[in-house]
Amino acid sequence: MSAYRPFDVRLARREVRSPSYLRITLSGNDLRECGDVVLDQRVKLLLGGDLDAVLGQDEWFAALRALPAQQQPSLRTFTLAAVRREVGEVDIDVVLHEPCEGPAASFAATEPIGTRAGLVAPVRGAEGADEIGVAWRPGAAREVWVVADETAVPAAANIATALTPGHAATLVLEVPRADDIRPLDAPSGTTVRWCARDRGESALDHLPFPCGPVQAFTAEEALWDETSGEGRYLWVAGEMSWVATIRRSARAAGIDRQGSSFMGYWRRGGTIS
Numbered sequence: 001m002s003a004y005r006p007f008d009v010r011l012a013r014r015e016v017r018s019p020s021y022l023r024i025t026l027s028g029n030d031l032r033e034c035g036d037v038v039l040d041q042r043v044k045l046l047l048g049g050d051l052d053a054v055l056g057q058d059e060w061f062a063a064l065r066a067l068p069a070q071q072q073p074s075l076r077t078f079t080l081a082a083v084r085r086e087v088g089e090v091d092i093d094v095v096l097h098e099p100c101e102g103p104a105a106s107f108a109a110t111e112p113i114g115t116r117a118g119l120v121a122p123v124r125g126a127e128g129a130d131e132i133g134v135a136w137r138p139g140a141a142r143e144v145w146v147v148a149d150e151t152a153v154p155a156a157a158n159i160a161t162a163l164t165p166g167h168a169a170t171l172v173l174e175v176p177r178a179d180d181i182r183p184l185d186a187p188s189g190t191t192v193r194w195c196a197r198d199r200g201e202s203a204l205d206h207l208p209f210p211c212g213p214v215q216a217f218t219a220e221e222a223l224w225d226e227t228s229g230e231g232r233y234l235w236v237a238g239e240m241s242w243v244a245t246i247r248r249s250a251r252a253a254g255i256d257r258q259g260s261s262f263m264g265y266w267r268r269g270g271t272i273s
Helices: 029-033 060-066 103-110 153-162 240-252
Strands: 004-018 021-027 042-047 074-084 089-095 116-122 143-148 168-175 191-196 232-239 260-267
Touching: 004 029, 004 089, 004 103, 021 103, 042 103, 074 103, 074 153, 089 103, 089 153, 143 153, 153 168, 153 232, 232 240, 240 260
Parallel strands: 143 168, 143 232, 168 191, 232 260
Antiparallel strands: 004 021, 004 116, 021 089, 042 074, 042 116, 074 089
């Protein structure tokens, strides 16, 4: 059994959560087999193109790449906000950057209810399904820092629910607007700092080390490090230049590479699939 495969889904509902967030619900009979680790586990939406050539294929990516470019579905990466296997539904929170021109934002905001898509996600019970695409690895760390921009807030919200009272946990979450701030389900004692850019606030001002202004990343920088924590663990995800700036500052401050994970979820002016 493949641990990670395409599911045939339809757009079932959409709900405005805040000025920058739209929650979409996808439905499909075989979503009853979808894994529900959630956390920051990465899933992929397949949008448009020749979905029939990709769905149902264990080697789905090879099947996608074999298609002519104009027939290839668009591929975008997300984190599940909820899995309801009993009714064959999942939720995804989509960030609506302005202008909303990308295929995922257009699908979420404007496509008719019932529009077909593909969801590449873990298969419940398959070997490795609980680990694939999961970067949150605090290990034995007792002090954890979760730093996220708006695209990583859905993952950070999931991570908050997995924290225990034994963690000395701090979440620093940056969103476009104050109206995007929402309650989090986190253990008592967890520190949550919301930073809203429309109030002039920045997550970079609330890190456990000094951090300068955002600077562009270089082509030589790998922006995907996944490690496990011991004493202290730092998890950072968001826009690539933003993440690169935090990583450089962490290294300059002597933060151990083996206790920190940095993920570039997207690139301003483009995307990462």
